[in-house]
Structure formats: structure tokens, C-alpha cells
Amino acid sequence: MPGITREEVVHLARLARLELSSNELDHFAGQLDDIIGAVARVSEVADQDVPPTSHPLPLTNVMRADEVRPSLTPEQALSGAPAQEQQRFKVPQILGED
Amino acid sequence: MVDIIKLTAAETAEKIASGELTAVEVTEAHLARIDATDEKVHAFLHVDREGALAQARAVDAKRAAGEKLGPLAGVPLALKDIFTTVGVPTTVGSKILEGWIPPYDATLTRKLKEADVVILGKTNMDEFAMGSSTENSAYGPTGNPWDLTRIPGGSGGGSAAALAAFQAPLAIGTDTGGSIRQPAAVTGTVGVKPTYGGVSRYGMVAFSSSLDQGGPCARTVLDAALLHEVIAGHDPLDSTSIDAPVPPVVEAARNGSVAGMRVGVVKQFAGEGYQAGVVQRFNESVELLKELGAEIVELDCPSFDLAMAAYYLIAPSECSSNLARFDAMRYGLRVGDDGTRSAEDVTALTREAGFGDEVKRRVILGTYALSSGYYDAYYGSAQKVRTLISQDFEKSFEQVDVIVSPTTPTTAFAIGERTDDPLAMYLADLCTIPTNLAGNSAMSLPCGLAPEDGLPVGLQIIAPAMKDDRLYKVGAAVEAAFVARWGHPLLEEAPSL
Amino acid sequence: MTTFTELLSYEDALASYDPVMGLEVHVELGTRTKMFCGCSTELGGEPNSQTCPTCLGLPGSLPVVNAIGVESAIKIGLALNCEIAEWCRFARKNYFYPDMPKNFQTSQYDEPIAFNGYLDVQLEDGEIFRVEIERAHMEEDTGKSLHVGGATGRIHGASHSLLDYNRAGIPLIEIVTKPIEGAGERAPEVAKAYVAELRELIKALGVSEARMDKGQMRCDVNLSLRPHGTKEFGTRSETKNVNSLRSVERAARFEIQRHAAVLSSGGSIVQETRHFHEEDGSTTAGRIKDNAEDYRYFPEPDLVPVAPAREWVEELRTGLPEMPRVRRNRLREEWGVSEHDMQSILNAGAVDSIVATIEEGADSAAARKWWMGELARNANEQGVVVDELPITPAQVARVAALVAAGDLNDKLARQVIEGVLAGEGTPDEVVEKRGLKVVSDEGALGAAVDEAIAGNAAIADKIRGGKIAAVGALVGAVMKTTRGQADAARVKELILERLGVSEG
Ligand SMILES: [Mg+2]
């Protein structure tokens, strides 16, 4: 299993929206390489014919009735907002599009 | 005169119910203890003096009005700062949520309030519950009351330290890879990770959704059971909550016994990395179980060797997604919004400034493990390991009623010792992680002090899913036998602060 | 910001290339509450008044699946002839965007609830074209951003944005076709007919009003060209949020012409999203979709799998309403209209409106006349479907009733409709406000008739002499003095009566 390069960490940090400093990149790249080296052991079972477990409980079909519950008030909803305007969350200019 | 802070929760509740003590007296005694000791211990991030006293007064008023009180009414509790609390800051040990005051209560918070438990405040923790030492808190480390230069375990080090420092008889923790049990072990207290789905996660800030589980922390097995009963049960707001009666934990704790039980010892929970004194106390515990009438069965769980690796793929993967919401848009920290920067840049700058190193490491690791080229090899394989671990547990529980192991391979290590060696830090959870991956229940309780350093050693008891009562039945028996042998509870030996 | 785009003529484009389309339609369900929380989905609430910890993505909050959301998804899947998964899960689609509170969308990935279906659509000439369905899956909508500081309210040039999360978490069903091949020059028509048919189906199921003007149904048009005779797909463009039937057709057509121009001049198509512009039917470049885009899907750990019991699925199948195409055939016979006319009614999106108007008491010819005449013209001008116009079937039926009773003539009725559409109130209110009632006061009408006869003696004589056709001129004169508010038939009767002639 390949380790992780500094370039990959740069790419991952961008995906994860972390503005890492150059020092951090160096530091993390080394540590992450060690960690990935250690956890890559799991691929020992990659060929084994066992189902993956994404969840420890064998539950299915947990659903709620389509009934309205009280919402927060707009004041409560906005109570933690770093900035607000016109009862909306005010955010810096959005560059991209979804 | 009784020393209020030394009472157990059960005793405290009884004295409040009988009128021997008022809830306000009890609360004031604990607030005073916090005032006197928390500068050294730093168990609390926020003490809610007013809220606690108001709740205490309400309990006293209820009693005065002749209303029936619940089994923990008026008993103070230290709440891990990962549960939302209306009007009280919730930081999850992170700068990114500094000053955030939630507009809603976690289900667990609500249940505590409804049970008239007095919430003293919010306790310190590793940032977003990622860590085993509470050193990853953005607000500074917590000291272990047994030796303030040592870690109190993590991530729930604040809750465990509050118990060991007699700042509260009850506390709440959360356990994703051992964050209740490992702090309990290294502080000489009791901690239980209930069956996954046994305690609602609604309002508990998510680290790794499929592993996280809130649970009780206390100084005695019975107190833990009383708290367990208050916080457990089905919650329609948590889709992963089990819709079944809570196992009879209090009854089990009152009727401790291991006579006739089969107790498993897993051979993978031993070997290199286990401190001699830990192994010694564990072996003595196994001998004690035999003396108390249990049959010991050796078990082989080969998949447990891969548990750590699987855990450090699954937990970071889920956390990389769970923590994406901390983006400076709706709540929490916002950095760099100078009117020219874009939302994208502000998000990245805020996350850089607001998250600590361990969080960043795990977010990047998880982003990596989930990316398309690596998903099968890492996340996919880790989930297969999870299946194998569950199968090993299943096979084991066909042969035994409970499994025992050391809770941690070593006693509390020194603050700063492992901070820049993540892999060494991760070893602290070697014995606790398999239970989180499989979703069953486990407890840690004190089994003595390691001779070489005089620090507490934890005994882990593991039970099948929804058989949490077995933990209490066995735990209560072991606790009674040890206390009888020692002549007093282990915490009596802790230095006074 | 429309940039000049070189186009090839449609005929030349089709002469060299074969279009392949993929259509992705998002339908907002009409559930009372959001997909994963109990907040109301009601439209028009104050900003951020329909939010809770879950749909705001507050720390600690958790989702719980809306049962009606799942039921609606299964109904849609069944109506689209899909297989319904025995077991499926939600997945997280991870990407950052400020209108998405958790920075992941709770969606479905490799385990959609419905898959492998088809929808037969009828083209203008009656030909049936089968569109294969890849999947229909459940997900959630995002919040709404208001871009402030820019000249146009658009994202570009804005100084900041304001977010309202009332729409965040509204249940969506995403319906994805398999690549649509073999439509040739009719590809744009197929696209439009497919979306029209799908919309009829959604409405028939009662799972959504599917109003495209309100964003309850939105279509992404993916399109690529390949040279005739080749099998491999070309690079595709993804035109996002094409929000009317007419626009779907125009977007497909535009992209065919644009792709062809690029390809035939030796260029290559960039895989990107495109924005559609209603004003001129063009598209402009959006975001480049390189393959580095990585949503890091994984099973949503906060939700448990959905495993619809077969009995439930069969029960839902049994309860499905008559499918729109079958229903249209039945209605066509009942109303006695041609295939072609029925197709026009469908394309105008008027089937349900006409049915509803008939149910409100209008006769079928009148209902068709108003919806396919005045209202269809109006809708077309505005680029919406008729039932998205601000007039209800009951109001149209009322207009028809007023005409039938002789209170309005056609001309006045058109003015009443115009008034209703302009928001002046109900038909009766418009009649009242605009004073549009037919003059039925026999005294007043009689005086106008007498005046017309007196003022046009020569014509009156002709009529007396048997030239009944000349009556039109007198009727015209009466209509003029009554400013069109008289019932022309009654006027004619009165004139003939006064002149002592009867219609042969
Ligand atoms: Mg989608």
C-alpha cells in the first residue's frame, strides 16, 4: 500500500477546507504517512468474503410520521450566527456554484 | 457531620429525600469544592453556578411540596461539554465553537433535568472527543487528581477528574473508542459504555456517528447504574436508538454476583506494551473472579488485532464528514471575513484557526480514506474488519457471559509524553476499541494501584449488546470484594488536593 | 453575462451528429414536513422560521426519515416501472457549499430505492418513445441564497450573500434517465415530452404539485454528440436548472447546435455545467467538472437502512392511480378530441386543469376552449405551464358559467380572465370592478336598439325587406353604444323583433 505524499496532503486539505500552513503540511505529511502505514493493515481482509458492517445495529425502517413539529424561532435559529441581516445568515461572497 | 462531597450519589439522594440534606446544601458543597480545586485540576470548562442552584432549589421546593423525588433528585453532575445545553455554552473542547450557546437541549440533557439531577457545569475534553488524554482540548489540559502532572485519560478526562477530585459524584462521558472507560481506568473511577443505541445521541456533538455512545461515570457501580437508568431509553429523535426496555441495570448493581458465571479472557488483550503492574492487577482480578465462583474461559479473537487499524479509518472517515458543518457560516468562530474574502476562503481560514492538530490530522485522514481511489482498500476493508470483530464477539459470547480485560495497557502517562506521537497515543485505546466497533457494552472499574507507580488500574468487563445489566452484576460483585479487601474505596488513597 | 456563442444550424448539426441525452429531474415532494425533521414545508414563511437543529445542521442534531417521503419515492418508482430495492441506504454526498447546512447532502448513492424502469412518452405525431429510467432516489434540498451587492442579484459581483434555510431539507426525489439514444433530430422534443409526461405522472400520484415555476420540479439536461455511425459517447455538458417545459426543449436544441459548432470546427467539448438563459434560450459556461471532483460518498451512519416490505410495495402498487397516458386516452374519447389535440393539451400542461374545470361544472368544450385558448396563449407568453397561471379551475368554471348564462360574452370573458391573471380578484370581483356585465337590462338595451334603428333607417329598411344578413351592422352599432357589454345574440333578437322579421 503506498504511503501519502505532501502533494496529496495539499489536495486533501483543500477538499477538507483547511488552509494548512507550509509547516503543518510538512509535519502532517510525515505523521499521516506513519498512521496510514499502520492502518493499511486492514487491507489484509480485503479479499475475505465477509459483508461490510457500516452500523453496529441490525435496525431497519426507522421512520417518523409526516407530522409538523415546532421549529426554532428565527431568533433562536440565528442566535449563533457570526453575522446576520434581514433575518438571514450573512455570509461572505460565494465564489463557486453548487 | 457528613462530608457531603465524599458521599455516593445513592447516599446523597437518600439524604435529600429524607430531608437530612437539602439539594442546595449539596450543590453549594460541590461548587465550593470546585472553587477550591479546579484551578489545579481544570476539570470544568464552564461552571453553571446559577443554573445548578436554581435546579437545586427546585428540588428542595418539590420535596417541601411533598412531591415524590426521583432516585437521583438533587444529586450534582458534571456534564461532558459535548452535549448541548440551552443557555449554557457548549464548546466540545474546540476553539471553533467558543462561546456557542445552543438553542436546544440534547435528549440526555433533557432527561437529566427531568430527573432533577443538578448539572454543575460542562467538563473539559479532547477537542471533538478525539484523544486519550484531554491534552487536545483547546482550553488546556486537565490534571489527574492522583498526580496532577499526569493525564486523566481522554477524551472525557474532565468528567473522570471531576469524580476523582470529589467535585461531583456523577458525570457523563461519551465513548467512541474508549473515552469513558479509559479515563475511568486511569482515575480510579467507574465508567460504562452502554450498548450502542442504548443512550440517545441527539444533541451529542458527533465525532464518529456509528461508534459514539454517551454513558454514565461515577465513583461506584451502583451510582453508575442509577445514572444509566436515567439517561438510557428509546429516543424517536435518534434513528439509531434502540426501541426496547432499558436492561435492568440498577437491580443488577444491587445484586452483584458472579457465582456460576463463565468469564472470558481474550488472549489478544495481552503481550507487548502492557505495563507489568497492569498485568499483575488484572491477573489478581481474574483470580478474584474465580474465588467468587466464576469459571474462567480462554478466548481467541484474532480479528481484535486489526481493531485499532479499522478504528483509525472508520472514526476519521465519519468525523471528516461530521465536522464539515463547522464552516463559519451559521454558528461558531469566523476568521478572516474582511469584506473582500470569499466564503470558501473564510471557511478554510476559520477551520485552520479553529481546529487543533489532532482534529486536522483525523479530518485529513478521513478525507483520504473516503476518496474514491482508496475507499475500498481502506474504508471498505475497515468495515469488513468490523464484521469479523462482531463475529469474534458473537462466538465468544456463545461460550461466556462476560469478557474481562485490562481497560488500558498502562496507567496514566505524563502530560506531554505522547502529544507528538499520535500512534503512541492511540495505543491507550487498544482494549476498548473492539467494543465500539461491535456496538456491545462495557464497563471499567478500579482493580487496584500499579505497584511501580501507585496509579489506578482499570478492569474492563465486556457484555453482549443489550446485556448491560451483566456489567453491573459482575462489576458490583468485584467492587464489593475489592473494597472489602482494601478496607475502603480505592479513591480514599488518592492524595488530597 | 451572456457571451457570444457560435452555433451551427440545427439541420447541419443533425446531419453530422447524433445527440445522446441524459435527463436528471429533481422533484420536491409535497409532504407536510421536511425529509429528516419535523419542520413545515409550507411555502412563503418568514426567513429561517421553518428551521430546527436538524435542518440547520446544528452540532449534535440528527435526522429521522419522513415515512411519507419514502412512500412517495416508492410510488414514483412503481409508476416509472422501476424495481424497488429490498434494502437500501442513505449516503452522504460530501461537498462544501454555504446553502447546505451540514456540508454534505443526505442522498442515496449506489443503493437507490428505485431503479431500472422506463417511461413511455408520446410525441406530437402520436409516436411512442420509451425513455429508460436509471434510478429514482431520495435526497434533500438546500437553503436559498440571496446575493447582495451585485447589480443583478446574481452570485457574480455580489459583496455578500444572505441565507435562508427554510427550504433546506425539503424532500427531493431525483429521477435519472439512462442515456437517451436514437431520438435523433427529435431529441429536444423527446426531452420536453419526457418532462411533461413525468410531471403529469407526479401530479397524478399526488406526491407533489410539480410546479416548475415554483422550483418544485427542476431539470438538468445532459447532452453530448457523437458522429453518426459511432457508438462511443462524446463529452457531455450539463445544463442545470432548466425550469420550464419549453426551456427543456430549447436548452437541448441550443446545446446540440453549440456542441456541433465546436466539434465541427475541430474543437472539443469541455465537461462542464452550463447555465440556461430564459431570455434568449442560450446557455453559458458554469463550473468545470474535472474528474478530481470527489464527493466521498459513504453510508449515512445516522440513519438505518430502508427495507420496504414487499407487502407494502404491492399495496402501494395496487393503489396507484390510473397512469396519465391511459387516462388521457380515456379523456380523449370522452371529450371527443383528436390525438393531436390531446397531445397539444398535454404539452400545454392543461389536462388536469381541464378535468378540474369540468368537475367544477363547466362543460368539456368550454373548459378546453378557455384553457387551450386564452390561458394557453398567456402561459406560453410567460414561459410557464397553464396550471402555473394564477387562476384556478373553479375560477375558469365560473367564467364559463357566466358566459353560459349570458352574463358575459366571449370578449368580456377574456377581459375577466385577464383581470384574474392580473391579480384583480375572483371573476365576480373583476366583473364588478371593471363593470363588465353584459347589458341585460331590457329597458336600456331596448333604448339602444331603438336608437340604432332610428340612426340607421336605410339598413333597417333593408332588413324589413328581408335582407336579414344586414342585421350585423345594427348589432355592431348597439355593441358600440353599450361598449361591448351587451349580449350580441339578445341584441339581434330584439332588433328583429322590433323590425317585425323573424329568422328564416
Ligand atoms: Mg442529486
Ligand SMILES: [Zn+2]
Ligand atoms: Zn428542521
